[in-house]
Amino acid sequence: xxxxxxxxxxxxxxxxxxxxxxxxxxxxxxxxxxxxxxxxxxxxxxxxxxxxxxxxxxxxxxxxxxxxxxxxxxxxxxxxxxxxxxxxxxxxxxxxxxxxxxxxxxxxxxxxxxxxxxxxxxxxxxxxxxxxxxxxxxxxxxxxxxxxxxxxxxxxxxxxxxxxxxxxxxxxxxxxxxxxxxxxxxxxxxxxxxxxxxxxxxxxxxxxxxxxxxxxxxxxxxxxxxxxxxxxxxxxxxxxxxxxxxxxxxxxxxxxxxxxxxxxxxxxxxxxxxxxxxxxxxxxxxxxxxxxxxxxxxxxxxxxxxxxxxxxxxx
Amino acid sequence: xxxxxxxxxxxxxxxxxxxxxxxxxxxxxxxxxxxxxxxxxxxxxxxxxxxxxxxxxxxxxxxxxxxxxxxxxxxxxxxxxxxxxxxxxxxxxxxxxxxxxxxxxxxxxxxxxxxxxxxxxxxxxxxxxxxxxxxxxxxxxxxxxxxxxxxxxxxxxxxxxxxxxxxxxxxxxxxxxxxxxxxxxxxxxxxxxxxxxxxxxxxxxxxxxxxxxxxxxxxxxxxxxxxxxxxxxxxxxxxxxxxxxxxxxxxxxxxxxxxxxxxxxxxxxxxxxxxxxxxxxxxxxxxxxxxxxxxxxxxxxxxxx
Numbered sequence: 001x002x003x004x005x006x007x008x009x010x011x012x013x014x015x016x017x018x019x020x021x022x023x024x025x026x027x028x029x030x031x032x033x034x035x036x037x038x039x040x041x042x043x044x045x046x047x048x049x050x051x052x053x054x055x056x057x058x059x060x061x062x063x064x065x066x067x068x069x070x071x072x073x074x075x076x077x078x079x080x081x082x083x084x085x086x087x088x089x090x091x092x093x094x095x096x097x098x099x100x101x102x103x104x105x106x107x108x109x110x111x112x113x114x115x116x117x118x119x120x121x122x123x124x125x126x127x128x129x130x131x132x133x134x135x136x137x138x139x140x141x142x143x144x145x146x147x148x149x150x151x152x153x154x155x156x157x158x159x160x161x162x163x164x165x166x167x168x169x170x171x172x173x174x175x176x177x178x179x180x181x182x183x184x185x186x187x188x189x190x191x192x193x194x195x196x197x198x199x200x201x202x203x204x205x206x207x208x209x210x211x212x213x214x215x216x217x218x219x220x221x222x223x224x225x226x227x228x229x230x231x232x233x234x235x236x237x238x239x240x241x242x243x244x245x246x247x248x249x250x251x252x253x254x255x256x257x258x259x260x261x262x263x264x265x266x267x268x269x270x271x272x273x274x275x276x277x278x279x280x281x282x283x284x285x286x287x288x289x290x291x292x293x294x295x296x297x298x299x300x301x302x303x304x305x306x307x308x309x310x311x312x313x314x315x
Numbered sequence: 316x317x318x319x320x321x322x323x324x325x326x327x328x329x330x331x332x333x334x335x336x337x338x339x340x341x342x343x344x345x346x347x348x349x350x351x352x353x354x355x356x357x358x359x360x361x362x363x364x365x366x367x368x369x370x371x372x373x374x375x376x377x378x379x380x381x382x383x384x385x386x387x388x389x390x391x392x393x394x395x396x397x398x399x400x401x402x403x404x405x406x407x408x409x410x411x412x413x414x415x416x417x418x419x420x421x422x423x424x425x426x427x428x429x430x431x432x433x434x435x436x437x438x439x440x441x442x443x444x445x446x447x448x449x450x451x452x453x454x455x456x457x458x459x460x461x462x463x464x465x466x467x468x469x470x471x472x473x474x475x476x477x478x479x480x481x482x483x484x485x486x487x488x489x490x491x492x493x494x495x496x497x498x499x500x501x502x503x504x505x506x507x508x509x510x511x512x513x514x515x516x517x518x519x520x521x522x523x524x525x526x527x528x529x530x531x532x533x534x535x536x537x538x539x540x541x542x543x544x545x546x547x548x549x550x551x552x553x554x555x556x557x558x559x560x561x562x563x564x565x566x567x568x569x570x571x572x573x574x575x576x577x578x579x580x581x582x583x584x585x586x587x588x589x590x591x592x593x594x595x596x597x598x599x600x601x602x603x604x605x606x607x608x609x610x611x612x613x614x615x616x617x618x619x620x
Binding site for chain 2: 023025026036037040043044045046047049051052112114118122123125126128129130131132134135137140144145183187191193194242243249250253270273274279282290297
């Protein structure tokens with residue numbers, strides 16, 4: 001039924017080049033289709049970002065109009081002991097948690113990278129924690145498991161180690177959180193596994209013929225061939241780790257205790273903004289986080305040139 | 316990218332022998348394979364232990380959780396914890412929390428699928444000035460820490476009187492604010508042959524027709540992974556509801572759980588864990604049904620869990 005349409009449409013305007021008319025149609029269609037996204041981008045992302053940059057230079061408590069104070073928020077951040085503590089907590093979480101998680105992910109991926117039966121099952125089983133790890137339920141379970149006389153404490157005392165509950169012990173809360181993130185190694189593991197499958201088996205065969213052992217094979221074949229995937233996982237997991245909130249909030253009852261040992265950056269930001277209503281101060285924290293994450297992303301990208309190898313034909 | 320599974324199943328002996336330069340005996344191979352499975356199962360039991368402990372504890376009487384009784388399974392199997400958990404908290408039954416979570420999750424799925432597919436079509440299939448710029452912006456938002464925008468967003472929604480409604484929690488889903496899903500669909504659509512659009516265009520179809528009758532049906536796998544992940548993410552979302560919802564009648568499960576923890580304060584561990592199990596149940600069921608899609612989605616698109 002539409003067959004006659006193109007003919008009749010083409011005939012009345014032979015002078016107008018078809019391409020430029022199509023371009024006009026495309027431009028209009030492009031912006032129409034993109035309208036929802038653009039609304040979201042300007043109203044929910046770009047606009048708020050600029051607004052929070054402005055707020056970071058003000059004193060604002062949601063009830064009185066913002067008062068311009070220049071760099072005061074940023075300057076007082078560095079004299080704020082709790083702020084410095086939250087930086088320390090978050091940095092040690094990122095520095096210990098992320099590499100351990102990626103190492104576990106890579107090790108298990110290499111173990112599973114064979115044609116043996118049951119691979120699908122193992123892959124799914126290892127992945128499951130990644131899906132539920134950030135939920136409130138798991139935070140509650142973690143707190144119960146690592147609590148006084150919980151199964152972890154019981155298990156350790158069986159070996160003669162008596163730490164008591166980890167939850168109430170300021171020096172044991174960080175290992176507890178690191179274990180929680182390492183437990184979720186499944187998501188990067190699945191990505192590593194997909195990367196390992198792309199490495200041609202002939203490389204390993206040739207290396208074996210030359211008498212290379214497993215360690216040399218790992219450093220001379222696996223690591224360079226997998227480096228783009230390692231890079232991707234490192235970047236995503238690092239950015240992600242900075243933003244841990246749910247488990248920190250639940251495990252510490254939204255207080256960051258004991259002794260501030262679980263006062264993660266985003267938790268302190270939340271407390272400053274939404275329980276002290278120091279919106280300007282919290283905005284300064286948010287922008288500082290953005291700048292740090294941005295710089296880290298840049299560093300990871302920059303250094304990647306020296307250790308990430310892209311083979312000529314991708315895929 | 317998937318490996319071909321057929322040769323290993325039809326003739327397991329011969330191809331393996333060719334590929335393996337050492338050509339091990341079948342006994343050595345059997346031992347190796349047994350060691351692999353023992354190690355793998357050992358690791359799986361460690362990894363799944365917290366989940367098993369959670370489920371086992373939810374059926375135990377309070378006195379047996381923790382303490383000297385370390386057995387995973389109790390002889391005093393009981394549903395009491397679930398009965399308490401279903402009663403809810405603060406005069407609101409757990410069914411209400413379930414319904415609220417469901418409304419939010421279904422809203423998130425509908426909004427995300429609609430808005431992300433429409434925007435992805437513009438990015439992947441329409442040529443227009445400014446596309447490159449906006450695409451770059453979209454990629455940048457992928458890496459943006461969410462916390463940079465929550466304060467001004469909150470102020471705006473508060474001024475509009477939207478606090479304690481679902482609008483702040485859902486509006487972003489209808490405006491494709493989850494860049495991950497837009498990106499996923501753009502990648503998927505770029506993989507579809509361009510001849511499809513050209514042929515349709517010659518037949519006189521406009522962008523709406525091309526999108527609706529050609530692209531959408533072909534995008535089913537991407538739409539399914541998007542639905543699954545946006546459902547699970549919405550179901551587990553805690554910060555959003557924590558910021559915007561004040562009345563318990565409107566709480567979704569994660570927020571209700573926090574309230575439950577606050578009010579009972581470890582006096583009723585069993586019920587607390589039973590409620591955690593209930594809150595995770597839909598996610599676990601989703602995972603069991605769609606695990607193929609979920610794990611494939613992660614391995615090909617690098618989706619986060």
